[in-house]
Amino acid sequence: MRIAILGAAGMLGRRLAERLAAEGLLAGETITAFTLHDIFPAQPVSGNFDVEILTSDFSEEGEAERILSQRPDVIFHLAAVVSGEAEADLDKGYRVNLEGTRALLDAVRKIGGGYRPRFVFTSSLAVFGAPLPDVIPDDFLLRPLSSYGAQKAVGELLVADYSRRGIIDGLSIRLPTICVRPGRPNKAASSFYSGIIREPLNGEEAILPVPRTMRHWFASPRRAVGFLIRAAEVAGPGLAIRTLTMPGVSATVEDEIEALRQVAGDEAVALIREEPDPAIHAIVSTWPKAFDARLALDLGFVPDASFEEIVEIYCRDELGRA
Amino acid sequence: MRIAILGAAGMLGRRLAERLAAEGLLAGETITAFTLHDIFPAQPVSGNFDVEILTSDFSEEGEAERILSQRPDVIFHLAAVVSGEAEADLDKGYRVNLEGTRALLDAVRKIGGGYRPRFVFTSSLAVFGAPLPDVIPDDFLLRPLSSYGAQKAVGELLVADYSRRGIIDGLSIRLPTICVRPGRPNKAASSFYSGIIREPLNGEEAILPVPRTMRHWFASPRRAVGFLIRAAEVAGPGLAIRTLTMPGVSATVEDEIEALRQVAGDEAVALIREEPDPAIHAIVSTWPKAFDARLALDLGFVPDASFEEIVEIYCRDELGRA
Numbered sequence: 001m002r003i004a005i006l007g008a009a010g011m012l013g014r015r016l017a018e019r020l021a022a023e024g025l026l027a028g029e030t031i032t033a034f035t036l037h038d039i040f041p042a043q044p045v046s047g048n049f050d051v052e053i054l055t056s057d058f059s060e061e062g063e064a065e066r067i068l069s070q071r072p073d074v075i076f077h078l079a080a081v082v083s084g085e086a087e088a089d090l091d092k093g094y095r096v097n098l099e100g101t102r103a104l105l106d107a108v109r110k111i112g113g114g115y116r117p118r119f120v121f122t123s124s125l126a127v128f129g130a131p132l133p134d135v136i137p138d139d140f141l142l143r144p145l146s147s148y149g150a151q152k153a154v155g156e157l158l159v160a161d162y163s164r165r166g167i168i169d170g171l172s173i174r175l176p177t178i179c180v181r182p183g184r185p186n187k188a189a190s191s192f193y194s195g196i197i198r199e200p201l202n203g204e205e206a207i208l209p210v211p212r213t214m215r216h217w218f219a220s221p222r223r224a225v226g227f228l229i230r231a232a233e234v235a236g237p238g239l240a241i242r243t244l245t246m247p248g249v250s251a252t253v254e255d256e257i258e259a260l261r262q263v264a265g266d267e268a269v270a271l272i273r274e275e276p277d278p279a280i281h282a283i284v285s286t287w288p289k290a291f292d293a294r295l296a297l298d299l300g301f302v303p304d305a306s307f308e309e310i311v312e313i314y315c316r317d318e319l320g321r322a
Numbered sequence: 323m324r325i326a327i328l329g330a331a332g333m334l335g336r337r338l339a340e341r342l343a344a345e346g347l348l349a350g351e352t353i354t355a356f357t358l359h360d361i362f363p364a365q366p367v368s369g370n371f372d373v374e375i376l377t378s379d380f381s382e383e384g385e386a387e388r389i390l391s392q393r394p395d396v397i398f399h400l401a402a403v404v405s406g407e408a409e410a411d412l413d414k415g416y417r418v419n420l421e422g423t424r425a426l427l428d429a430v431r432k433i434g435g436g437y438r439p440r441f442v443f444t445s446s447l448a449v450f451g452a453p454l455p456d457v458i459p460d461d462f463l464l465r466p467l468s469s470y471g472a473q474k475a476v477g478e479l480l481v482a483d484y485s486r487r488g489i490i491d492g493l494s495i496r497l498p499t500i501c502v503r504p505g506r507p508n509k510a511a512s513s514f515y516s517g518i519i520r521e522p523l524n525g526e527e528a529i530l531p532v533p534r535t536m537r538h539w540f541a542s543p544r545r546a547v548g549f550l551i552r553a554a555e556v557a558g559p560g561l562a563i564r565t566l567t568m569p570g571v572s573a574t575v576e577d578e579i580e581a582l583r584q585v586a587g588d589e590a591v592a593l594i595r596e597e598p599d600p601a602i603h604a605i606v607s608t609w610p611k612a613f614d615a616r617l618a619l620d621l622g623f624v625p626d627a628s629f630e631e632i633v634e635i636y637c638r639d640e641l642g643r644a
Contacts, residue, residue: 144483
């Protein structure tokens with residue numbers, strides 16, 4: 001079985017490749033080969049695999065065909081122009097996120113001859129827009145308020161239609177906000193959600209720009225990789241629903257801080273400095289607070305048990321602490 | 323003010339052009355010019371207007387720019403590959419309905435220099451799919467079960483995003499099934515909904531392939547044209563919602579037959595012959611039965627008062643009877 005990952009140099013793509021290589025199996029079948037694609041060179045996985053590393057913009061003419069030339073049995077499509085860039089550069093966002101995704105699906109179709117791979121597409125909570133209920137049900141409408149969200153919603157529609165037509169066995173999954181993101185703070189409005197855990201655990205000060213009552217929807221990188229793998233497992237020909245909101249942990253900033261206190265004590269919490277930022281507050285207060293992700297739970301997608309577990313996973317997976 | 327109509331040779335496009343020409347005004351402004359585009363030559367409107375007639379496939383390279391070269395103030399985008407053809411020819415459906423619509427929106431963007439036309443896009447009930455509640459609310463999710471429905475849903479997302487970004491002042495409207503459609507029966511599964519009224523009124527026999535309890539959602543051609551005009555009126559910069567399900571008349575086949583009896587008597591009703599067709603029954607039984615189209619009603623979209631009015635409109639507008 002050959003696995004293709006688009007976005008294989010990204011935070012989730014790297015972890016997905018490593019985990020699949022370590023397990024050596026997907027949906028009960030032995031993995032023999034990887035196609036790891038990104039716009040930056042992806043790291044090869046370790047183990048006895050045929051590994052193809054491709055570096056390009058997948059939305060450019062002919063690239064989708066090249067990426068699929070080895071006919072991967074499972075395609076994980078994690079590649080995208082991110083939210084801020086898709087808003088700043090309308091052309092690029094639509095070209096990569098919409099036309100690129102369509103080019104990939106059409107490249108599958110043109111191979112033909114019974115080729116029908118499993119196709120896991122990472123969608124986003126950005127397909128939803130205010131006004132939102134406190135707990136969002138599985139049948140809530142799409143109302144993106146960013147070009148990125150609109151492009152992800154279009155991707156969901158394409159994956160569902162191409163699945164219905166028997167071209168792929170697809171599944172779009174809307175990932176929670178990943179927390180704790182490893183690495184450095186960045187300019188994303190969501191950066192502080194990871195920062196207030198990550199920086200104190202590394203002995204550094206963290207800025208909290210919003211009130212402690214702010215609530216949002218989270219998954220650890222480890223669980224997010226689990227969602228991708230579970231998506232590939234369940235995306236068979238018989239699946240009726242082709243778009244799923246992933247389960248997560250609904251937590252307030254206060255919940256985050258208490259989880260940090262449980263794991264690392266008062267000294268860690270003392271490193272969080274409250275510095276209200278009305279601009280960040282305005283952005284994140286329109287974001288979803290919680291979902292009733294019943295369909296995904298029924299299909300065996302397993303979320304983190306608590307925000308404390310999210311902090312512990314960061315300590316174990318990223319810092320190597322027990 | 324210049325009006326552009328794409329799909330101007332179609333049933334609604336022709337009626338829209340004639341009505342706008344007769345009124346001479348749209349949203350309080352004087353109409354001076356028309357751009358009438360279709361893949362077949364559109365009829366010129368009568369009156370003292372500058373009329374440009376363009377005949378082409380609007381999705382072909384450079385056509386969107388040509389259609390917009392006179393910078394119409396209002397664009398009615400009614401052009402589409404229809405449902406059956408979009409299902410039979412995946413390439414053509416996506417090329418015209420998705421890429422064509424995006425090319426049109428991008429042609430607007432590239433004109434720039436403050437050009438920001440009103441843009442009315444005809445969407446469809448095909449964006450919804452079973453399981454459906456008996457009465458569908460305005461915030462019900464998109465779940466198309468045809469490629470046509472998926473392409474219309476993508477069009478809605480594009481119109482909303484390009485409106486949010488200030489490129490157009492857009493509004494997508496989901497039209498009810500048009501009834502009574504003038505002309506001859508066709509192979510569409512919905513054909514009988516018009517046929518059982520139209521044929522008896524013309525002294526001909528009509529086939530009824532489904533039970534009399536079957537319920538669906540209707541608007542007359544006259545009301546549908548009214549929806550298009552109202553959409554152009556309300557699609558200003560301040561509009562918060564860019565996609566609306568149109569109000570209509572929820573009627574069973576029995577309601578249709580009773581309306582026919584009121585208008586044309588028992589002899590007309592006697593021309594309806596019941597001939598059950600399980601294939602047609604299976605298709606139309608997945609279709610929406612009724613909507614709570616509150617947002618559109620609040621914005622002044624006016625549906626037919628009853629199915630009897632729908633029959634009377636056909637008699638008056640198409641048969642010239644009082």
